[in-house]
Amino acid sequence: MLKGVNRVLLGMAGLVLAVLGGSVLAIGLGAPAPSWWPHDGRHDVLLDDAERTRWRDEGWWWPAVVAVLAVLVLLSLWWLLAVVRRRRPAEVPLDTGDGEGASLRGRALEQALAEEASRLDGVDRAHVLLTGRRSTPRTRVLLHLRPHADPRTTLRALAEGPLAHARDSAGLPALPTETRLHAVRHRPERVT
Template identity: 70%
Template sequence: MPKTLNRVLLGLAGLVLLVLGGSVLAVGLGAPAPSWWIHDGRHDVLLDDSERTRWRDDAWWWPTVIAVLAVLLFLALWWLVSVLRRRRLAEVLVDTGDGAGALLRGRALQSALAEDASSLDGVNRAHVDLTGRRTAPRARMNLVLDPHADPSATLHALSAETLAHAKDSAHLDALPSEVRMRSVRHREKRVS
């Protein structure tokens, strides 16, 4: 789930819960009920007998309520799983040649790739994320280029040097990469 959508949904859910919970607390403590409040005062119950039994004889009511609650539960569980799912690769399995293998921390490979990419001519900053499986990692690289940098030369140097070095060092068969480049932006300075 995109980070922005997640934050908007969390903000809306939090705002709704804050308004409803705050109004229940305020009315329970004796404050006058707001004009939109569904009950009259402090001692009014949430569902009285007539509200609870109003739809009992209609055959569509309970299946509809159960279906809506099941859909809400499914959406809440999907949201929870999407928030808790790891986006980055925690470790990479390195073939040591003796049949065993070693585990390389994903952050170590990310920082090594970022340092190598930052040292290339024309690269101002680099950020790397590893995704995929630990036996088949994928790199997502964001490069901020200097104004004088040639993007094609930088991409060639990145694939020929940085990515090849990382692939050889970790004994990987392949290291598919997605590279995004943008130029650095400087603020305008007033010259007098």
């Protein structure tokens, strides 16, 4: 959902900035001002002295300006953190048994799981995504099944094979997994 909200907000902000910036540029280059434009001509300033100082003596003006700007800054920071925040753990800690410990790259675990899952009987391709926290990783597995594959057998083989190997190798107590199955569609071939 966040991706959709992000795209809509970026699109709206870009559209508003493009319309306003394009209007200012066009009027500055001598084009006639549109009907909604608040100024008369090309040499008119955006804010004259009267407009800039109109509310200066009012007691509510500066607190309102500061509050609006603070809300805008907080919303911008929230948006930036939501976009930048990692949704995937970069590494998974391993217990080596000697008290030192080590770490396994998340992408390496994803790749190993995907390769082993794609070798299962009835699986054409496999994609694995590691999610969750560093200490409690989760996986999302997408399996593209061949037409002859039995989904129940394939899921059991996935749980007993690649997922069990990954859980045991990383020393994890559990590796919760969400699995999606898709049937591979083959184009019909003409037999002569």
